Amino acid sequence: MRLPDMPLHDPFIVADKKTRAxxxxxxxxxxxxxxxxxxxxxxxxxxxxxxxxxxxxxLAAEQKEIWATDGGWAPEVHEWGGKYYLFTTLHHQDKPLPVAPPDQWGTPFQIPNHMRGTVTAVSDSLLGPFTVLDPSRPAPPEHLMTLDGTLYVDPSGQPWMVYAHEWLQTIDGTMEAIRLAPDLSRAIGDPIFLFKASDASWISEQIPSGVPHQLAPCVTDGPQLYRTPDGSLLMLWSTYEKNRAGQDGTIGGGYVQTYAVSKSGDITGPWQQHRPLVRDDSGHGMLFHTFEGQLMMVLHRPFSNARGKLYEMQLLDHELRVLRRRTDLDGGG
Incomplete structure (x- = not known):
């Protein structure tokens, strides 16, 4: 099979040196x-x-007494302590959460929210099977509507889950982090706020004047952390660029791949937002190295009926750049 023939969403690549696969x-x-x-x-x-x-x-349904069997979004696999850990987002529409509070303009969102969050599962092999560590709840606080959890390990060796807090519950979506237990089975302590989607000022810079904020909620999606050569901490993330108003007054715009940088090198930031790397209804990317040492980014495009797209990347200190699209590998489009 080749990438144009492979349905996929939220791709995550592990380059396994043992098998060179x-x-x-x-x-x-x-x-x-x-x-x-x-x-x-x-x-x-x-x-x-x-x-x-x-x-x-x-398979979620094979997990004993699992709290949800819908979703299965944004799977990632990380090696930790000699085992492999799967992070994936599940949700349960029959377990309601509070709707978003009124925003600063006093306009309430009455969008029903439900239990959603990332679980962790373990296996001895990259090919599974993976078994959920805590089937009773997601790793982030279960009263929060969250998704797309990823693993970050700080310089002291402490594991964290970084995740997106849904705009459906916050209106202005946020990125947050929470410490994990050594076996990655559960969260420890309270979440730490990292940044909100609207901190990327370019998101709304083309919205026509007079369009109400409540028609343009800000989305956070797909975090992935990467340590740069100069010691900064880089986070890939995705959102929707709001660049036009439709006839019904709603805001439209494509899915985009962007990134933020913590020059302090600390997960707590402060986080500086950069302009998008790739537009064209593309996003939820991640960085990996080829076996020859080339830094690559994989993402999906378009959002619906998505396929994988590959890019050669370059890091100059903490600035991430696209060198070229690998159409010879991903088939173009």
């Missing part, structure tokens, strides 16, 4: 995996061009 994790799609159910599947390749048919490595 790239493992691309995404939500299970029964049309290609042949397995029904909410979960995670993985494609494998030795050259980023030709891929095996996917193998299912996690």
């Amino acid at each position: 790239y493992h691309l994790y995404t939500s299970n799609d029964p049309s290609v995996s042949g397995v029904d159910g909410t979960g995670t599947m993985v494609y494998r390749s030795h050259d980023l061009r030709d891929w095996t048919r996917p193998v299912v490595v996690f």
Whole structure:
């Protein structure tokens, strides 16, 4: 298989040096995996061009007494303590959460919220099967509507989960971090606020004057942390760029891949926002190195019926740049 033929969303690549194989994790799609159910599947390749048919490595319904069996979004796999840990977002529409409070303009959002958050699961193999560590709840506080949790390990060796707090509950979506237990099974302490989506001032710079803020909620999606050569901490994240008003007064705009930098090197920031790396309804990217040492970014485009796109990247101190699109690998489009 090749990337144009591979349905995927929120791609995450592990370059496994032991087998010299790239493992691309995404939500299970029964049309290609042949397995029904909410979960995670993985494609494998030795050259980023030709891929095996996917193998299912996690199914929510197979987990005993799991709190949710819908979602399966944004799977990531991280090596930690000699084992492999899957992070993926589940949700349960029959477990309601409070709706968003009125915003600063006094306009309430009456959008029903429900329980959503990232679980952690463990396996001895990159090919699973993965078993949820705590089937009773997500790792972030369960009263928060969150998604897209990722692993960050600070210089002291403390593991954290960094996640997006849904705009559905906050109106202006936020990025937050919370410490994890050594076995990554649960959160410790309270969440720490990192930044809000509207801190990226370019998000709304083209909204016509007079358009109410409440018609342009700000989204946070897809965090991934990366330590730069100069010691800064870089975070890839995605959002929607609001650049036009429709006839019905709502705001439109495409999904974009952007990033922020903590020059202090600390997860607490302060975080400086940078302009988008890739537009064109693209996002939820992550960085990885090829076996030859080239820094790469994979993301999905378009948002619906998505396919993987690959870019060669360059880091100059803490500034991330796109060098070129690898259409020879991802098929163009």
